[in-house]
Amino acid sequence: MNSLTEMKRRPTDWQGAAMQKRIARRYAAERRFKAIGMGAIILSAGFLAFLLIVMVGNGFRGFTQTELPLEIDFPAATGGVSSSQFEGPDANSNLQSMGLREIVDSSIDLQYGEAGNDLFSPGGWTTVNAMILADPKIVEQKATIYLPVVSEIDVAYKDVGNPEAEKRVSEFSGQFSTGFNWNFLSNSDATDPMQVGIWGAFKGSLITMIVTLLLAFPVGVFAALYLEEYAPKNRLTDLIEVSINNLAAVPSIIFGLLGLAVFLNFFGMPRSGALVGGLTLALMTMPVIVISGRNAVKAVPPSIREAALGIGASPLQVVFHHVLPLALPGILTGTIIGMARALGETAPLLMIGMRAFIATPPSGITDPATVLPVQIFLWSDEVDRGFVEKTSAAIIVLLLFLLTMNALAIYLRNRFETRW
């Protein structure tokens, strides 16, 4: 004790070599840290850029189709029909009975010879069908219509195809044109890659997400509010908290099995429907919302609760007038994360039968449906090379869906954000 106080302290040598070395080390450590941080950001930005460039590069072609012109002499082929019978509700069946498909086929034979039918996509006549429905006057004249070619030639024209297709491409080079593939936005799944569309899967995703949000958001928010504001702090509450945290970490395919066992087998809900998909994804999303909701509720300053209680607000009024509005931005952040995860989820939906080939878009929550990530998964498995670019195009649509959803949620969050 005494020796310590008596020990003379040497004056600090701020300019000494040891001190300078220490300073240099400190600066070096700081530079190193900055470099590592920058490196990490550049690396992740690079990956993101690579992903986007590859996806957009491939996917862009999925939105276009290669077309060849076809001249159809309607008056000659039909023997002269009036355009009026293709207006109104019977238009479609009248077109069928007129034999539009045969007219298109024979026109192809006329213009491109016997092998002509190998050039055009088998579903090409539906394009003509749609055009007539839009403008019946076409059937009274000679018309030149651009029809999509078969998938092999499409691939060969856009990229590198098989030798036979490449030969045909060079044969007709100069006649091809590229048009926007509207079918891709309005059709559903099909066996011909020229005819597939994303609309069915998009609508399925939309309905599933709505079901998920309607279930997971209120249940998650109320659970979070109850656990934070009302539940007594005891063993049982702790147990529930641990369970919810674990639930958020359960692999998603397990939720699929749960959905299969509970919703399909026990409750007997319709298979492959958006209802079951939404329920299963809601199970998965709810714990994320509960956890983020609890943190957001916890972050509301206690002084606000005291202020409200102090002028005679009931506990319920404190929660709904003060705590919830202040916690809402945080809750919405958690909801974005949960919903984004649910939107990209494939595994649990495979288990409940949303991987079926579904050629018509769902019109309700119980109709068989598929969702965008499952559709991407299915197309990526196809042998036909025409599906490659469709897969990329579907990924772009999924990413755009995700971006739109997140933008909306961020907008809502900023609107509710309280400025102190």
Place this chain on the structure above:
Amino acid sequence: MKYEEMQESSESVNMTDSTTTDTTGETSAPKMTASHVDVFYGDKQAIKDVSIDVNMDSVTAFIGPSGCGKSTFLRCMNRMNDTIPIARVTGDIMLEGEDIYAASMDVVQLRARVGMVFQKPNPFPKSIYDNIAYGPRIHGLATGKDELDHIVESSLQRAGLWGEVKDRLQDSGTALSGGQQQRLCIARAIAVDPEVILMDEPCSALDPIATAKIEELIHELRGRYAIVIVTHNMQQAARVSQKTAFFHLGTLVEYGETTDIFTNPREEKTRDYITGRYG
């Protein structure tokens, strides 16, 4: 067991009280009466056998060193301690002869009748208008927009804030300065027309000028509301109060006229504290 005893003793106090409530208009009638109050946080006893009367016509100051229980006791007077699960209160606290801890007492109504102003200004992150209007709205004190406007204006006027904010009632209450925020909180408490206002160190987060304004305000509010103020600042207690209670280690050491406490304390401990020997 304890509760039954408490109830019995409360009845006897009720009897004595009913004789005094006849003379409500007179200055002698106590607005709130606490007798033999004990407060426990779990096993720890925070308040030991405190009995005190709060009058309408005087400002009562609670002074004492940190941790002496003065804030705890204040928070018992409008049952804010209910929010702490481990807190337990025994003894009687009466508001005009009604036991505030009785089962028949609605705690929400009690807190409207016994308002509170906190240490740190805590306006709601809403407009100035909504801060004041919130209390009257939830208690249904105004029948229309005009009446609500009137309540907001008169509350702000009584809190001495009207002149400063009348042109920006829609601005956020949190955009005001610290002193203005605290006066806003007082106005918010006044807006529900309480009988008692409890102030828990209302000036400890404020600068001297803002403090002076709050003290002035307390003077003006005296007589209309029974005011209890907890303070660390003995000069403040001497300036604003007519009655002073000195707490030490959970007990009420001395309670009396402020002038007596500061000039001629009966207890040694009080004298030591006031002269700055500890605390």
